[in-house]
Amino acid sequence: MNAVKYLFAAYIATWVIHALYIGSLVRRFSRLRQQLKELGKRER
Amino acid sequence: MKRLFPILSIIAVAELAYALYLALVVAPTDALQGDVYRIIYYHVPSAWTAFLLFFINFVASVRYLVRSNASAEKAAKWVAIGIGVVGFIAPFLPLIRKLIPAGMQPSAVSTTIVLIPVLYFLVGKFFPGDKLDVLAVTSAEVGVVFCTIVLVTGPLWARPVWGIWWAPGDIRLTSTLVLWLIYVSYLVLRRFSNSAQTQMLAAALAVFGALDVPLVYLSIWFFRTQHPQPVIGGGGSMDPRMLQVLLFSWMAFLLFGFLVCWSRFRLELLKREVEQAHAMESLVGADASNTSLPLSRSAR
Numbered sequence: 001m002n003a004v005k006y007l008f009a010a011y012i013a014t015w016v017i018h019a020l021y022i023g024s025l026v027r028r029f030s031r032l033r034q035q036l037k038e039l040g041k042r043e044r
Numbered sequence: 045m046k047r048l049f050p051i052l053s054i055i056a057v058a059e060l061a062y063a064l065y066l067a068l069v070v071a072p073t074d075a076l077q078g079d080v081y082r083i084i085y086y087h088v089p090s091a092w093t094a095f096l097l098f099f100i101n102f103v104a105s106v107r108y109l110v111r112s113n114a115s116a117e118k119a120a121k122w123v124a125i126g127i128g129v130v131g132f133i134a135p136f137l138p139l140i141r142k143l144i145p146a147g148m149q150p151s152a153v154s155t156t157i158v159l160i161p162v163l164y165f166l167v168g169k170f171f172p173g174d175k176l177d178v179l180a181v182t183s184a185e186v187g188v189v190f191c192t193i194v195l196v197t198g199p200l201w202a203r204p205v206w207g208i209w210w211a212p213g214d215i216r217l218t219s220t221l222v223l224w225l226i227y228v229s230y231l232v233l234r235r236f237s238n239s240a241q242t243q244m245l246a247a248a249l250a251v252f253g254a255l256d257v258p259l260v261y262l263s264i265w266f267f268r269t270q271h272p273q274p275v276i277g278g279g280g281s282m283d284p285r286m287l288q289v290l291l292f293s294w295m296a297f298l299l300f301g302f303l304v305c306w307s308r309f310r311l312e313l314l315k316r317e318v319e320q321a322h323a324m325e326s327l328v329g330a331d332a333s334n335t336s337l338p339l340s341r342s343a344r
Contacts, residue, residue, distance in 0.1 A: 003204035009249040010063075010083045010197040015088070016198065018300075021189045025307055032314045039321045 049306065056303055059296035063289075071101060071289040083201040084286075090193040091220075091293035093301045097187030098227065102254030103160075103167050104180040105247035112175065124164040133156025145265035147314055177243050178316070181234055182308045185226050186301060191224045206270060213261040216271035225262055226253035 053054060067085035074081035108118040134140045135150035135157075171179045198217070199209040211217055229251060234246050264271055282290075 003078060006200045006204050007080050007082050008202040011086060012201065013196045014086045014193050017189060017193050018304075019096070021186075022304070022307075025304075025311060029307075029311055032311070032318050035318050036314070038320065039318070039325065042325070 049303070050300075052299065052303055056272075056296065056299045059292075059299060063296040064253055066289040066292060071286050072283060074286075077205055080201065080204050083197055085290060085293040087194060087197040087201060089291060089297040090190045090197065092294055093297050094187045094190035094194060094286040095261065096298075097183040097190065097301065097305070098223070098254055098257050100163065100167065101180050101183040101187060101227075101250050102257075103163050104171065105166055105254075108176040108180060108247045109165070109244065109251070111173075123178040123207045128161035129157050131160070145262075148265060157303075172337065174316075177247070178309060178312045179232075180247060182305050184230050185248065186305050187225065187230060187309055188227045189304075190297075190301065191220070191227065194220060195224055202270075211270035214270045215267045216260065216269045219256060219260040221251070221265055223256045226256060273324035 063085065067082050069081065071085070106120060132154050135144060135153040141150055144150060167176070167179065198220075202211070203209050226249070229248055230249050233249065235272060237245070237247070263269060267322055277344045
């Protein structure tokens with residue numbers, strides 16, 4: 001029964017790693033879009 | 045295309061939720077390990093997905109390295125075809141069959157080898173020019189994420205079953221850690237090097253790094269390891285219900301991995317677009333200052 005905590009820890013760790021990575025992708029996307037917007041403004 | 049991503053995302057979420065249900069509820073409990081064995085449904089699909097992504101990275105890197113030289117490109121094409129033809133036939137020849145580790149199916153070896161030319165030509169067709177490099181960095185980064193999961197879930201499984209977190213010196217574990225380190229160094233190189241040769245250097249590193257993938261995969265056949273024997277393709281005796289859940293879980297992770305790769309690919313394209321815009325802006329700025337200098341002198 002005690003071993004089940006390792007099972008849940010593994011499943012939670014998997015989704016935490018995926019969530020962190022997807023979060024980093026979203027952050028990088030929004031930063032690049034912001035930069036692109038600023039470049040567009042400067043061109044005008 | 046714009047609608048495809050959200051549709052596939054919904055399918056992926058549904059598949060992952062169903063895979064979780066199958067893994068925790070439907071799959072039978074292991075007689076020896078109890079419920080903790082269910083880590084297999086995340087650990088093994090993550091490992092297979094990581095291997096596939098590193099393999100894509102290898103193919104994209106090879107194509108990127110040879111693309112500037114027509115004769116090298118031609119030679120690589122024929123090598124890929126040769127590997128496919130020989131690899132398809134050789135595992136069934138009695139002499140080669142003797143060399144294949146016991147339990148490993150010749151058809152599994154043959155299918156795996158045929159994937160090399162198939163992937164080589166698919167990658168070349170769908171990712172022309174600089175997109176090869178974009179594909180290489182995408183597959184390496186997402187592959188590292190999946191490999192990280194393998195390295196985290198592995199010790200969490202080992203602790204209750206083996207009584208230790210890590211088996212020092214075990215070739216499967218060590219080679220997986222080395223594989224992870226190679227691809228992390230690949231990403232670090234790409235992130236912090238500003239040289240014009242960075243992409244070429246990274247591609248060369250990726251080609252050598254990929255050599256570790258077969259070592260990781262085959263280590264449990266050729267060496268005595270603490271790590272258990274393969275569950276499929278190696279004559280393992282896995283319950284068919286467990287196997288079905290494992291394969292479904294892998295399909296779900298593959299689709300999820302594909303969507304993550306798709307996003308990362310778009311991010312890399314956007315990053316290059318921004319870099320190009322910055323370069324153009326500084327060029328225009330430099331041009332303006334160059335033309336304004338003689339003007340201001342003449343004004344004097």
